[in-house]
Amino acid sequence: MQIQFGDYSISDDKSYLQVGTILRFLAQSYWANQRSEEAVRKSIDNSICYGVYHGPRQIGFARIVTDHATMYWLCDVFVDDDYRGQGIGKRLIETIAGADALQGLTGILGTLDAHGLYEQYGFRKDESRFMRKRPELFR
Template identity: 55%
Template sequence: MDFIYGEYLISDNKELMDIHAVKGFLARSYWANKRSDEKIEKSIHSSVCFGIYKEEIQVGFARVVTDDATMYWLCDVFIHEEYRGRGLGKKLIEVITQSDRFKDLMGLLGTLDAHELYEQYQFNRNSERFMIRLPDYLRA
């Protein structure tokens, strides 16, 4: 799936992914900075991954783990520091949560500091860290 947002491409095509950019960001994150390169590569291989690209430069990423029947776990969401404040994170979450593949599945995620972002897309706090989004068909 490809989606154009201004001068950016949001895509789940793993062939476009810059694995070095993804590893670099995750190494700077609070949640994945101790993961080995091997674990990161295996997690990407086993997940649905979305990238945001400006020309060939990867500026964003999100990973979705799913059974494709009942639920998905949204994780490893990032926007490169130089590209924040442009609505890219919001558009990425919108594309994922409104996609035909995920909109009718229960969404789960964990965050320490981005609750307000995810609440805009119907995720609700389940505890201090975890959030849940009911499938569209249950919220309708």
């Protein structure tokens, strides 16, 4: 799958991923700064991954862990600081929330500060920092 919007694209093709970019960003994040390079690489290998690109440059990322039957976990979401505030993160989450392969599955994620973004796409805050997106069937 590849989506074009303006000068940007979103793809779930792992061959486009720039692992060095992902490693650098996650090393500076509050949630993954203790992960080893090996763990990050293995997590990418075993997940559905979405990259966001400005031309050939990767500027965003998100990873989905799923059993393909009941649930998915949305994690490791980022947009490069230089590209924030342009709706790129919204487009990334919209793409993931609308993905055919995830329909009918319960989505979960953890965030300290982006609840408003995820609520726009059906996720609801739990008693802690975790959020859950229930399938339409259960709403």
